[in-house]
Amino acid sequence: MLEATLNFKLLEQCSKCGACFSICPSCMHIPGYDPRAVIRDILDGNHDKWLSSRHIWQCLECHHCLEICYQHYGFENAMTALRTIAAKKGIHPTQVKRGWEMFVKTSRLGEPALPARKKLGLPEPKASGADEFKKLYAMLKAAREKKENPEGKGSE
Amino acid sequence: MKEFAVFWGCTIQTRFPFIEKSTRIVLESFKLPYRDIDGFTCCPEKSLVNNIDHGAFVVTAARNVALVDELDYDLVSPCTGCVSNLATVKGELRANPREKAEVNKLLKEVGREFKGTSKLQHLVPFFHDTVGVHAIKQKIKKDFTGMRIGIHYGCHMIRPSHALRNDDPLEPRKFDTLITALGAQSLQFMTKMMCCGQGLDRIDEHDRALHFARIKLKELKSLGCDALVLCCPSCFLQFDNNQFLMEKEGEKFGIPVIYFTELLGLAMGYKPEDLGMDLHRVDCTPFIKKWESLSERPPREDAIEDGLNAPGEL
Incomplete structure (x- = not known):
């Protein structure tokens, strides 16, 4: 349920193009960062070797590749897929994990700075939707489990 | 001008409340119909949430958009990330009715519905398009x-x-x-x-x-x-x-x-x-x-x- 997937037909084109390589800030400024190699490995069925690489996290998600792409696809999709797989296996930078845990626990990435707000004369922050979010997230997880272990009942 | 909710986002409220201050000052002095509303969560941040759980990314953003849809407001944010994430999910759901139905099935349980009718804008294009250079x-x-x-x-x-x-x-x-x-x-x-x-x-x-x-x-x-x-x-x-x-x-x-x-x-x-x-x-x-x-x-x-x-x- 609600899983991102890759379009291999489009990636096939990507492997022959590489327009994004000339505009990507990480390609320009991080030595050894070359998503063309990543895409080739995905197509060859060797994506595993990238899961522990730092490179997949160095994609800044600036969407430059998407905009210059003749297919409006972009290799960021490939990088996102690899990050998702890596994260599922528990391989990710510590700050990503910390951010995710904070998000799941509080529905935010930080709480409003109350003393500073008071000093600046800002109004009380509005109520957050944390409780509703938690309910929703629990339901999402339950729905997935049901789909993975369908006990007799047919899913759509 | 249609009323709009301001989506402040986590980073501004946590780390840079003075950005909220100057934004409020400017919105006030242009007498713009901005509102603060209850119930927003993190947009959520793409690089943290989407990389780990795409479903949680979509559902959370859809819920935030549903809050403004319900009130028939538009949404304006002084944070580029927030607008981009919310708009990305809005686009994804509008292009994909089946996924939208799935999301709405969940949202219905908490009494919400994603319609995707409200306009989501960043503050800069908002000032350019809606307030206008002349004003x-x-x-x-x-x-x-x-x-x-x-x-x-x-x-x-x-x-x-x-x-x-x-x-x-x-x-x-x-x-x-x-x-x-x-x-x-x-x-x-x-x-x-x-x-x-x-x-x-x-x-x-x-x-x-x-x-x-x-x-x-x-x-x-x-x-x-x-x-x-x-x-x-x-x-x-x-x-x-x-x-x-x-x-x-x-x-x-x-x-x-x-x-x-x-x-x-x-x-x-x-x-x-x-x-x-x-x-x-x-x-x-x-x-x-x-x-x-x-x-x-x-x-x-x-x-x-x-x-x-x-x-x-x-």
Whole structure:
């Protein structure tokens, strides 16, 4: 349920193009960062070797590749897929994990700075939707489990 | 003008409440129908949430959009990331009815429904399109003639373009138009569209994040830039905070980093302290001082008038 997937037909084109390589800030400024190699490995069925690489996290998600792409696809999709797989296996930078845990626990990435707000004369922050979010997230997880272990009942 | 909810986002409220301050000041003085509403959560942040759980990313964003849909408001945010994430999900769901149905099935359990009818806009395109350059010019008390400004758009103000559809994704103009309307010169430079690189700080690569900041700051310094103007809290963190950290290590650039609403507020006659600019890490006084010294000069009309009427031999 609600899983991102890759379009291999489009990636096939990507492997022959590489327009994004000339505009990507990480390609320009991080030595050894070359998503063309990543895409080739995905197509060859060797994506595993990238899961522990730092490179997949160095994609800044600036969407430059998407905009210059003749297919409006972009290799960021490939990088996102690899990050998702890596994260599922528990391989990710510590700050990503910390951010995710904070998000799941509080529905935010930080709480409003109350003393500073008071000093600046800002109004009380509005109520957050944390409780509703938690309910929703629990339901999402339950729905997935049901789909993975369908006990007799047919899913759509 | 349709009423709109302001989506402040986590970073501004947690780390930079002074950005909220200047934004409120500007929205108030234009008498814009903005509202604060209950129930928002994190947008959520793409690089953290979407990489781990796409479903949670979609459902959370859809819920935030549903809150404004319900009230029949639009949504405006001073954070580029928030708008981009919300719009990305809105686009994904509108293009994919089956996924939308799945999401709405969940949302129904908490009494919400995602329709995707409200307009989601970032503050800069909002000022350009909805408030308009003409109305802004009428509010200017003192413009920035003679000031050299480097604009940093922030990737997510304009990209992904299929979701945001507010400017050219590779050669945007709207922010430039607003800044030049305030009288300043908008510098055209090599690294203008380069991503700030703040994301590297979020994956435990601080030195590399500094390297990215350095590239742009170096170029701006060489061009004699008076300030870097932007409208994204992540980019602000990168250029203000990280520039300050480099300064402490002895690498000084001295480029003040100014939020769009602060620059607008200054032009409208607010003091830097009213706008919370004294809370920046990198000192803004060189910018203010130069600006003040420029306005001490007689206006151009007077200067030419004096010249023409001056005694002289013919």
